[in-house]
Amino acid sequence: MKTQVAIIGGGPAGLLLSQLLNRAGIATILVEKHSRAHVLARIRAGVLEQSTVELMREAGAGARMDREGLPHDGCNLSTAHGMFRVDFSEGCNAQVMVYGQTELTKDLYDAQDAIGATIIDEAEDVALHGVDGDAPSVTFRKNGAPQRIDCDYIAGCDGFHGASRPTIPAGVRHEFEKVYPFGWLGLLSPTRPAAKELIYANHPRGFALASMRSHSLSRYYIQVPSSARVEDWSDEDFWGELKRRLPASVAATLEIGPSIEKSIAPLRSFVSEPMRWGRLFIVGDAAHIVPPTGAKGLNLAASDVRYLYEALTATILNGDVQALDHYSDRALTRIWGAMRFSWWMTSLLHRFPDQSDFDQKIQESELHQLETLQSARATMAINYTGLPY
Ligand code: RFL
Numbered sequence: 001m002k003t004q005v006a007i008i009g010g011g012p013a014g015l016l017l018s019q020l021l022n023r024a025g026i027a028t029i030l031v032e033k034h035s036r037a038h039v040l041a042r043i044r045a046g047v048l049e050q051s052t053v054e055l056m057r058e059a060g061a062g063a064r065m066d067r068e069g070l071p072h073d074g075c076n077l078s079t080a081h082g083m084f085r086v087d088f089s090e091g092c093n094a095q096v097m098v099y100g101q102t103e104l105t106k107d108l109y110d111a112q113d114a115i116g117a118t119i120i121d122e123a124e125d126v127a128l129h130g131v132d133g134d135a136p137s138v139t140f141r142k143n144g145a146p147q148r149i150d151c152d153y154i155a156g157c158d159g160f161h162g163a164s165r166p167t168i169p170a171g172v173r174h175e176f177e178k179v180y181p182f183g184w185l186g187l188l189s190p191t192r193p194a195a196k197e198l199i200y201a202n203h204p205r206g207f208a209l210a211s212m213r214s215h216s217l218s219r220y221y222i223q224v225p226s227s228a229r230v231e232d233w234s235d236e237d238f239w240g241e242l243k244r245r246l247p248a249s250v251a252a253t254l255e256i257g258p259s260i261e262k263s264i265a266p267l268r269s270f271v272s273e274p275m276r277w278g279r280l281f282i283v284g285d286a287a288h289i290v291p292p293t294g295a296k297g298l299n300l301a302a303s304d305v306r307y308l309y310e311a312l313t314a315t316i317l318n319g320d321v322q323a324l325d326h327y328s329d330r331a332l333t334r335i336w337g338a339m340r341f342s343w344w345m346t347s348l349l350h351r352f353p354d355q356s357d358f359d360q361k362i363q364e365s366e367l368h369q370l371e372t373l374q375s376a377r378a379t380m381a382i383n384y385t386g387l388p389y
């Protein structure tokens, strides 16, 4: 097989890049390790920045999102002293869209099918070759038979555990990492959401988040120790703990129901630099991970896609060979902005096992600033709705 851009990974980053490139007239072949059903069963992100929403529209995949997504122009922070709202319009002219990653991924698969894009799923033993030369290729097995794609460029969109990032020699890669001493236990339930907008709760028993997917589908998270196992948490225990950590007025009216999905996500910050090696470009979770507190992971994947799409079209369609040289630096500037914000929100809202009384007072003082200072809320709003490109 032969194509212009081989894309590894059929998560949101790979699909969105493939969709944008195909519409610009650039040929792609996408290879995904798992089945489409498996990819679509993963419950993950729920909040889209405005620029992610715009990119989905530009990709011709935004119609259902515009019909069914829930625009939010604020979120709530809950503290030991009560709850206050961060109004996004105080800081910027932007909103976010509550729309599940599962739905966004499905829309992208449907859009790819509609334009006849090539997606090969259940590809085993995907490997990259010759990325530092002029003739890179990707090999894999499909139904046991060996396959090979010759291409001009490779986009590594295969997530944190994928094959792309390790292809960059260890001596070239610089990895930055921070692992947090807790995880999030998440539960999806076909119930009415706790409130109209998201509630991020700082509580002595640990962080909690009340989020949603629609008017009849709720998504909740509670902070748990890194050692916690999902099988040790009954639904009843989860709801009990969530109620303790949410404001009493919200807990009193919380609708409790069955759990559709329950899982634990560890929290880490991770960046691998540079994001380019020869003709290989790393995109999304393959290059960086943020703790979910700032709702940035999927949005960063989308901003990487935008930068790479612009660079690839400039090079392939307009002969601007320098455009690709700037991809890594441009993407990393925005990534570190989101890294800082996600770390800040995580530090502000969680209970750390070694938190001293001093640390506690600093956290409370920072929350007080947010409650009382419009400029502090404005800074949060700008970061939450998405830093400028
Ligand atoms: P993905 O989604 O991991 O997709 C990578 C794809 O590559 C495939 N793959 C391979 N394919 C071929 N060969 C190989 N060797 C391969 N190895 C892997 C995988 O099967 C997969 O299909 O990465 P991508 O596309 O970069 O997208 C990133 C996002 O999925 C991720 O950042 C977000 O889910 C993070 N995240 C959130 N992001 C937000 O923007 N807003 C949120 O509200 C938000 N909430 C969350 C989150 C992540 C969470 N978890 C579970 C980590 C909440 C949670 C709980």
Ligand code: PHB
Binding pocket: 044, 045, 046, 047, 198, 211, 212, 219, 292, 293, 294, 295
């Ligand atoms: C979600 O709905 O899954 C969600 C929302 C906001 C976050 C993280 C996750 O910060």
